[in-house]
Every structure is written in C-alpha cells, then in structure tokens.
Amino acid sequence: MAIRRTTRARDAGDGLEQPRPRASSIDDAVTALLSLWLISGLMLDAWAHANKPGLETFFTPWHAVFYSGFAATAAWVLRLVFRHRSDGRAGLAAIPIGYGPTLVALAVFALSGLADMVWHTVFGIEDSIDILFSPSHLGLAISMFVIVTTPVRAAWSDPAPATLRRLWPALLGTGLAVAEVMVFLEYGNAMLMRATWIVTSFSEGGDDGSASRLAVRMVVTNATLLLPLLFLARRWGLPPGAALLTTTPLLILSGAETGGRNLSTLLSVLVAALGVELFARALRPTAERRRAYWLFAGLAPFFTWSLYLGVAASAVGRLPTVVELWTGAPIVAAAVGWLLGVLMLPAAPAATPR
Structure with a gap:
C-alpha cells in the first residue's frame, strides 16, 4: 500500500508549519487544457517551419497562439498561488503540491522567449534541423516539459482512486509532453x-x-x-x-x-x-x-x-x-x-x- 506523505512548509509569520495545499481535479483539468493551448501553438509553429519556407520574422500568427497559451497558463498558475495566499497561507505553503517546479519553469520560459526573439533578430529564422538545436529553443523545450507535466506531479501523491475521471489531466499532460519532446x-x-x-x-x-x-x-x-x-x-x-x-x-x-x-x-x-x-x-x-x-x-x-x-x-x-x-x-x-x-x-x- 502506498504511503501518503504530506508536504509541509514553514509559515514565516507564526513559525508554524502549514500543509501544502493540493490542487483540485478541476484545477488540474484547467492546467491541462491551458497546456493544450500552449502545445497547440507549438504544433502550429512546427507546421509553419515544415511547410512555409522563407520565414523572415519572429512575429507570426502561430507564435501568437504559442505565447498567448503560455501567458494564459502562467496567469492561471499564479492565480492558484494567490488564491491560497488569500486563505492565509504564506511562502511555499501557498503553492499547490506539484506546482512548485512549474513556477520556476514559467520564469525560464519567459526568459527563453525573450532570448528567442533576440536570437531571431540577430541570426535570422532557422529553416532546417538547426531549429531543433537553438539554445533559446532548448530553453523553451525544457521549461515547457515541466509546465505540461504539472498535472502528473499533482496527481502523483494523490491517494484518490486511479480512475480515468481523476487521471485524465495527468494522461493528457503526459501526451502533450510526448508530442513536445518529439518536436525536438x-x-x-x-x-x-x-x-x-x-x-x-x-x-x-x-x-x-x-x-x-x-x-x-x-x-x-x-x-x-x-x-x-x-x-x-x-x-x-x-x-x-x-x-x-x-x-x-x-x-x-x-x-x-x-x-x-x-x-x-x-x-x-x-x-x-x-x-x-x-x-x-x-x-x-x-x-x-x-x-x-x-x-x-x-x-x-x-x-x-x-x-x-x-x-x-x-x-x-x-x-x-x-x-x-x-x-x-x-x-x-x-x-x-x-x-x-x-x-x-x-x-x-x-x-x-x-
């Protein structure tokens, strides 16, 4: 039988330990669907690079879908954290279980996105296998993997029965991670x-x-x-x-x-x-x-x-x-x-x- 461990964080205000909150199944579902938006933008970008030679600009419709998906996902994760802060939690105790690495990945993604824009401005748009080895793209890839697998980490320590209704956000997140890995x-x-x-x-x-x-x-x-x-x-x-x-x-x-x-x-x-x-x-x-x-x-x-x-x-x-x-x-x-x-x-x- 699996042993359930409760993750705790120390509240700097009163010196007491608070249990980390667990995201609800609805929270994880929203995270998975917003990740789907993000990866859909990546798929559109992959389609454009494969079927539209001669791309000359960073500002494209598929990049708009891609980065708007990231913005929506980041806004949602931050909303979850601030919602728990409004309940009286502080510091790490306000971050749902499984969402801590996501916050770090969101910051890495934002920095990699800025680096990608600068990279394209200086070196131009890649149009062959070099697109898969661009340092800014690899930063986006690694951070995306952490973001889309958030529901997997959230469900990992959940003692709820392993039904499709409970696990579909984790399964979808896994599938999105598979697709994202195969892009690169x-x-x-x-x-x-x-x-x-x-x-x-x-x-x-x-x-x-x-x-x-x-x-x-x-x-x-x-x-x-x-x-x-x-x-x-x-x-x-x-x-x-x-x-x-x-x-x-x-x-x-x-x-x-x-x-x-x-x-x-x-x-x-x-x-x-x-x-x-x-x-x-x-x-x-x-x-x-x-x-x-x-x-x-x-x-x-x-x-x-x-x-x-x-x-x-x-x-x-x-x-x-x-x-x-x-x-x-x-x-x-x-x-x-x-x-x-x-x-x-x-x-x-x-x-x-x-």
Whole structure:
C-alpha cells in the first residue's frame, strides 16, 4: 500500500508549519487544457517551419497562439498561488503540491522567449534541423516539459482512486509532453514517414543508408511512445484511454508537420494505440504484476511496429524486398520494449537468508 506523505512548509509569520495545499481535479483539468493551448501553438509553429519556407520574422500568427497559451497558463498558475495566499497561507505553503517546479519553469520560459526573439533578430529564422538545436529553443523545450507535466506531479501523491475521471489531466499532460519532446526529436520520428518511403527504405538493403535511418527512427519513436505508458503503469496501472490520450497529441503533431501526407502511417499508429488499450485491459500491467508489466512492454511495441510495416506495405501494394528487415524490425522493437520494462521495473531482490 502506498504511503501518503504530506508536504509541509514553514509559515514565516507564526513559525508554524502549514500543509501544502493540493490542487483540485478541476484545477488540474484547467492546467491541462491551458497546456493544450500552449502545445497547440507549438504544433502550429512546427507546421509553419515544415511547410512555409522563407520565414523572415519572429512575429507570426502561430507564435501568437504559442505565447498567448503560455501567458494564459502562467496567469492561471499564479492565480492558484494567490488564491491560497488569500486563505492565509504564506511562502511555499501557498503553492499547490506539484506546482512548485512549474513556477520556476514559467520564469525560464519567459526568459527563453525573450532570448528567442533576440536570437531571431540577430541570426535570422532557422529553416532546417538547426531549429531543433537553438539554445533559446532548448530553453523553451525544457521549461515547457515541466509546465505540461504539472498535472502528473499533482496527481502523483494523490491517494484518490486511479480512475480515468481523476487521471485524465495527468494522461493528457503526459501526451502533450510526448508530442513536445518529439518536436525536438523530429529527426527520429518514424510517424513522419509516408508508406512509399517506408517500403522503399526496407527494400534497399542499406546501400544508401535509408534502411538504417528508418530503423533508428523506429527505435526512437518506439521508446518515446512506450516509456510514458510504462511510467504510468508503474504508478497507477493504465486506466481506459491511457494509450489513446498519450498517443493522440503526437499523431496530430506528425500530421501537421507533413501536411497530412502520411495518413496511412498515422492510421496504423492510431489503430495500434487501440490494440495497446486492449493489451492493457487483458494484462493489467502494474508494479505489483511484474511479469504482466514486462510482457506488456514487449507485446505493445511488437504489435505497433508490425502494424506500422503491414499498413505501409498494404498502402504501396507490396512488401519490402529485404525480408530480414521487415520481419526482424518488430522483434527488435519488442526486445527494446522488454528491456525498457525491465529497467523501469527490475526484478525484486532475492531475500537474504538468515
């Protein structure tokens, strides 16, 4: 049984310790929805950089959506803190559990946004892979990750039952974090690939390196999709909808970045998420059910990437010509998934004999 710890902060006025407040489920829901606004602006910006070459200014409509989403999220979090201050709390005791790192991230985001405007003014607008390594963009990325995962931290120590009604803000926050991470790992996103490129890459046998690039993309995307589910399953189990909520934001992002030209690939991952939902219901992977957890960690990626390759082959009308690649890739994905499961939930230590 989980042990509930109460976080306390010292009130500088009377020297007494006050318990940190816990955000309500409605508070966390608003935080998650405002984070959705923020990440939607990021998706629009990613779409613009991928589909509108020759951008010459920082002041764009998608930046307006992005930074207004940040302003709304910051205003909401500050409102929560001041609401608790008006109840007589002071200092750290006014910050809801899980929201402390968010306040720091909001400040880092604001500074990174100013730095980004200056950077673009001095060095211009990036239009290739360099956009993913800009220092100001990395500052935005790290702070955004902390902001959108606020509902996860808020729910982590909550003893309430792990139902979808209670956890959907944390699940949505996790999905937004996955999408945000993959914005900056775009060069490793296998969901951006069209069916023709997938089949062609696994038909070349590595002569031009395309097979290696696809294999690496599959490994990176596999880990990015699976690790959040393993993380959630270890703490709460996986309530219905967990796989869909954590995968859908990345599906939308991947469609936006390609202008929808990879619909068959996106469809394969969506159907795979539905299958992963069924596996989660059947296996019930939790920290207490270690073997089921490990089996889920291997089975989910095997199904996902088998479907990924199968749908691509169906869309093109033929299988890749290198049999070893399309038969072995799902097995590699399953092995990597199982390894991640073991690392996330190692075997119980053997009892020490008396």
